[in-house]
Amino acid sequence: MNLNKRGQVTLFIILAILIIGIAILFFTVAVPNNWFGINLGEASVANVKNYFSNCFTEKSKDALFIVASQAGYSDLQRLTIAVFYDEKTAYYYKDNKTLIPTINQIEEELAKEIDKQKDYCFVLPESFKDYNIDKTNCSSRVIISDKIRISFDCPLGISKGTSVSRLNEKDTFYFNIDYNILRQINASRAIINEYNSNKPYLCLNCINSIAENNNAYISMLPIIENDTIKESWFLMKENFDNRNISWRFVIQN
Numbered sequence: 260m261n262l263n264k265r266g267q268v269t270l271f272i273i274l275a276i277l278i279i280g281i282a283i284l285f286f287t288v289a290v291p292n293n294w295f296g297i298n299l300g301e302a303s304v305a306n307v308k309n310y311f312s313n314c315f316t317e318k319s320k321d322a323l324f325i326v327a328s329q330a331g332y333s334d335l336q337r338l339t340i341a342v343f344y345d346e347k348t349a350y351y352y353k354d355n356k357t358l359i360p361t362i363n364q365i366e367e368e369l370a371k372e373i374d375k376q377k378d379y380c381f382v383l384p385e386s387f388k389d390y391n392i393d394k395t396n397c398s399s400r401v402i403i404s405d406k407i408r409i410s411f412d413c414p415l416g417i418s419k420g421t422s423v424s425r426l427n428e429k430d431t432f433y434f435n436i437d438y439n440i441l442r443q444i445n446a447s448r449a450i451i452n453e454y455n456s457n458k459p460y461l462c463l464n465c466i467n468s469i470a471e472n473n474n475a476y477i478s479m480l481p482i483i484e485n486d487t488i489k490e491s492w493f494l495m496k497e498n499f500d501n502r503n504i505s506w507r508f509v510i511q512n
Contacts, residue, residue: 311415315411316434316436318377322372323407331364335347343482352511353509366403369407370398374397398412400412403441407437408433442473443495446473461491461510477494479492480493493510494506
């Protein structure tokens with residue numbers, strides 16, 4: 260009798276181990292590899308990927324417009340900023356200090372703003388209402404040269420009913436934006452250097468020369484208080500993506 264009981268206990272232990280093993284296999288292998296579903300067709304995956312690629316590109320451009328208007332920053336709250344009515348931007352010269360951000364800082368700030376804007380892409384259009392999109396640790400990386408190079412590490416899980424697929428390549432999305440931030444920063448630095456050489460005055464002919472040398476259109480708006488120029492707003496304008504974009508910053512006079 261005792262032998263029978265021991266045999267039964269041993270059998271239950273073996274069964275429990277098998278059940279646990281099957282459960283582990285199911286959740287770690289079968290589910291991720293869709294053993295019990297049907298992979299989405301290549302056309303469906305391509306459509307979804309194309310949607311996100313286009314959306315990420317457009318939202319990155321929107322992020323660029325915001326960062327350009329704020330002198331290269333995504334978040335102005337941590338800075339002492341210039342305010343004119345409801346317009347806000349950063350100082351490049353204040354309290355006798357040059358405050359132009361480095362290219363690395365602008366890369367980080369633009370990546371932050373792109374990460375904010377890209378979330379709008381996950382509000383799917385009506386044509387994708389039957390799809391479920393699972394994103395994991397999406398983040399962007401920006402490299403600035405004569406253009407803006409952007410890469411997204413954004414693996415996507417795509418499902419529609421019982422059909423699933425996954426885009427899990429490294430840097431699944433990458434593209435370039437043809438806007439020269441280096442030119443804007445070089446022109447900005449030249450303006451600040453000119454101001455340092457002649458303060459509290461600005462040589463208008465010199466600003467025109469800076470504009471010509473950097474192939475930029477530069478306008479200046481002096482803010483006058485008690486018959487004195489308090490600060491000067493600079494806008495470097497150009498047409499980009501069929502819209503007017505302005506890289507702007509302020510000098511405290």
